[in-house]
Amino acid sequence: MSPIPSENSRRPVRVANCSGYHGDPAYEMHRQATLGDVDFITGDYLAEVNMANNAQAYQRGEHPGYEETAWDGLQQTIDVIADKGIKVVLNGGALNPKGLALKVHELIQQKNLNLRVAYLSGDDLYAKFGPNMPQSAAELQHLDAENESVRPGPLTYAFTRSDKPIPMVSAHAYLGARGIVDGLRRGADIIICGRVADASPVIAAAWYWHSWSETDYDRLGGALVAGHLIECSAYVTGGNFSGFDRHPIDTFIEPGFPIAEIDDDGSCVITKHSTTGGLIDVDTVRCQFLYELQGNVYLNSDVSAILDDIVVEQSGKDSVRVHGIRGYAPPPTTKLAVFYPGGYEAQLLLNATGYGTSEKWDLIEKQIRHFMPQESLDRIDTLEFQRIGVPAADPKSQRHSTTYLRIFIAAMEADDVLAVAKAMKDISLKHFSGFHSSLDMRTAIPRPFLAYYPAIIQQAELNEEISFIDAPDTITSFPTGHPPAYKPLQPRDSYNHTPSSEEVALLKSQPRSIRLGDIALARSGDKGSNLNVGIFVPDAKHWPWLRSYMSVERMREMLADDDDWDESFLVERVEFPRIHAVHFVIYGILGRGGQ
Template sequence: MASRPVRVANCSGYKNDPYWQMLRQATLGDVDFITGDYLAEMNLAEDAEAYRAGKHDGWEETAWEGIKESINVIAAKKIKVVLNGGCLNPAGLAQKVADLVSERDLKVKVAYVSGDDLMSKLGPDLASLGDKLPRHLDSVNPNVQVPNSSLAFQALPSVPIVSANAYLGARAIVEGLRAGADIIICGRVSDASPVIAAAWYWHSWKDTDYNQLAGSLIAGHLIECSAYSTGGNFSGFTEYDLETFIEPGFPIAEIDADGTCVIGKHLGTGGMITEDTIRCQFLYELQGNIYLHSDVKAYLNNVVVTLVGKDRVRISGITGRPPPPTTKAAIFYRGGYQSQLLLNATGYGTDKKWQLLEAQLRRNLQNAGIEKDLSLLEFQIVGVPEANPKSQLRSTTYCRVFVEAAEPEPLVRLLRCFSDIALRHFSGFHCSLDSRTALPNPFLAYYPSLYSQDDLEEGVTLIGSKYDGNETKTISSGHPPSYEDLERRENYDAVNAAPLSSFGPTVPVRLGDIVLARSGDKGSNLNCGLFVKDSKLWEWFRAFLSRAHFKELLGDDWAHEYWLERVEFPGIHAVHFVIYGILGRGVSGSTRLDSLGKGFADYFRDKVVEVPVALLGAVKGNL
């Protein structure tokens, strides 16, 4: 077992992150591993269509460009690299890297992970699976009503699958590292898997060292998302000089043998790492108090975040248990066609204007017999006109008429119905100049599912080179030694909380003045974690933000078919919620303007709430 922590530097959180971040992470300081996450659920599906049509290489170009620019430094400094930029064709990218290594005569062993692609197991059509259709990801929770839109495909005669990929763990990567691989190209491994594998290999953990694996899982969660731990997507940025956040550096996790870690970054890079930036990223895209992975379940209840130096924060308190017998599988299929009309209204009488427009368009659709051919029709009003506006733009809102259909023709006919309104529109009506979104566009729908880990055929292939006799070999990674079913996630209001009246008189305050937050998506569900900036507010905050009060504050955004889960993380003074079903099908299939839930936290922070005067006095120096 290594005597020092392993230093793992992340260079990417999405395919659009600059490829040169890999070279920066390799050259600005000493690191043992460079990892990169290039895959979101949507870009994997989009690449799949293009790849199978022969219009895409199947891997992410930024992953290749990063390796190509950095390979000499990586070889010289003996840095190991693990990336999921192989996307749908990790073997292809690995061979390309192996050819580059040979061309430059470098002693670098290249490998790739396989086993995530489920297309050959599921077949080409989702509707034909019948009883073999994998269960929906949320079907294990009896309280959750899976959105109707997520299961609507079951009524169709044919539903072509575009991509189907299981989220693999770290096992195959570890096998590759033990066999001597220096660069490992993966497809759809879980975002944190490269980081877990680096620590697992470095510290020679066993696959039953669950506390350590759970700690490294959270380390991976904290650094895999680009610059989110160093100031990107940070709700507290308004309290600092904006120059700090123009180009934040990328994070590094120093993972110790016990699984605890310190998150830092290279000296001289932008952004910052504080307890608050780490708390925000910790709360990102959680599903409650248990973080699931193919190798371990991480229990988050007792997490502690501690500043240990400038731009250095330690995370501890994570414990682990055996993984569940299933892993997540992302299935995308052709969902039909979408279009949207973006229509503007200004000033006086806005509410009535939108009511008139909706009535006119619905009447025309009925008369034309089109409404029955639309699978979805929503009139979403965005914004509220400013009172006594200082400019016309401040007085303007828009209506997003969002439409879906199985075929493009009904959407084309809807445009004709809209044009029939012609000059019979409301006063001051005007459109955006860009009308491209009004034309029917095919879209990919998302079905998040569960897939048996024992049915996976996961392995790692090491590509031969002249230094090992050109021998290419494949190693099976096997399966976890034991499984443990996921118990019901915790869901509770504050225990032994003091009555709100006991905190004394209150005054109205914008929640964002005292609370930071982060939100995101998990398929159909939206998560939001909120924490008080000052610990003196904690007892009031946990009593105040109950499930009932959270729903009340949501107002029109709450619907009876949703399910709400609430847990607390007292070590970071946070309350965390999951709203099941609010994102519909999720990803490209969500009808919400904020389809990935990233804006929800700041919307919620804009709420005005009653805060005890005595507590505000105690923390006024921080407001």
């Protein structure tokens, strides 16, 4: 096993990410272990929805509960892990971390390797809150319930409207890093987790390696950001990168996966193995940093990271240093992802070709509403007519003058969803000129879907344990406790920049029309029903304009112009001046939300 460096010669810990989603190839774990030296391999396999989608099959005994790609990666890599002394922390245990840990233990025994396996439990709270959804919203507090400025959307508490019990599918709390650290200190080489927060394995690696205390909040905050930067695999190495067109396109065919080198002070360098594809520069790192934030404080079960003064600096080829993070005690609550049967959904894709596209879509919407039974209209939760595309002003072909309408329907009963397709049948040859539809109408058939309810739970109510497998029937468990202190949640910062006289003059100068993407890059994300988007300028000379121009009011105007605005939405805005970024959170715009 590779020893932890002594206090006098402690070097940064090299943490390699091998997965950002269960669809990432299993072989990436082997690549991270063999293409260079690393101390830890971490993997994030979970989105809320893939856990929920497997929950019902797992409960019926039709799914193993854990993520198959995590198991495949461990099978491919276990010999290298043992030979190099790499420690592994994965959340691929998903619904059944014990089950995957037992499989790994059996594999180790078969190969006669000197490795200890542990698994983390305590995130699955179905038994506490299920088997049915609560009848009152007060019984399960919503993630944004304490924000008095947020008005819940009409579907937020849809499960309370039913006159019969609605079954709960799953309920998983987001755990922090402390249980993982406890397992590492007790000698675990491989730790299989369920629903830990995405960055928690990386925080744990640095916390353990550098022997931090649980109140080293500045250091823990830095490690939280390091984890956030590498948790989504290729997102920081060129995947989902809005500036990809500024580089040779072949760079991004197969981006390599990232490595965070985390120093004792919590600062980090984001890099990758030199033989892999992709790109790591200040722009890819800034883009990933802005992904799925909720403002200038990033919350985790172990620390609240203060992001205002983050610095991102190029330190070499495919090497970016990140520092300036501070931290304080974590909040007393953590997120609880709850899923339940939301009913049925369907979509229709309709096309329009030729003149008068806007009027054509007006007509088809009126026709559908006319031919649908009023009782179905009254019972439908969601009926959206989403207009996609703008026909070319001087089209060269039919394709250039064709746009489409996506009709999305959701309701508790399948018959009410099907009423839209039946209305289309009634319209028959009454449609507008230039009408045609998708040849595949299977999407119009109602299918069941799971609804997401983001809740919170007091951390003090969690019973987290780390369990070691010494034999299939010999398991030793240890409670991992709770954080030593909490800091209650405060109202989130939100402000506009007050322009200087020079900036006012700049805004009033003769304007020149350009695309925002010509001078700025951006990244968006989601948290439940809330959308976040961060925008930054690579060229510092554009920063005074961006921070003055991109106000809360401007964001509202842009959403209104795209017909996405509703007066129930709340917009928050903060700045990260040292990376020339403005950041927005728009509450409620994603409806029920999902992940």
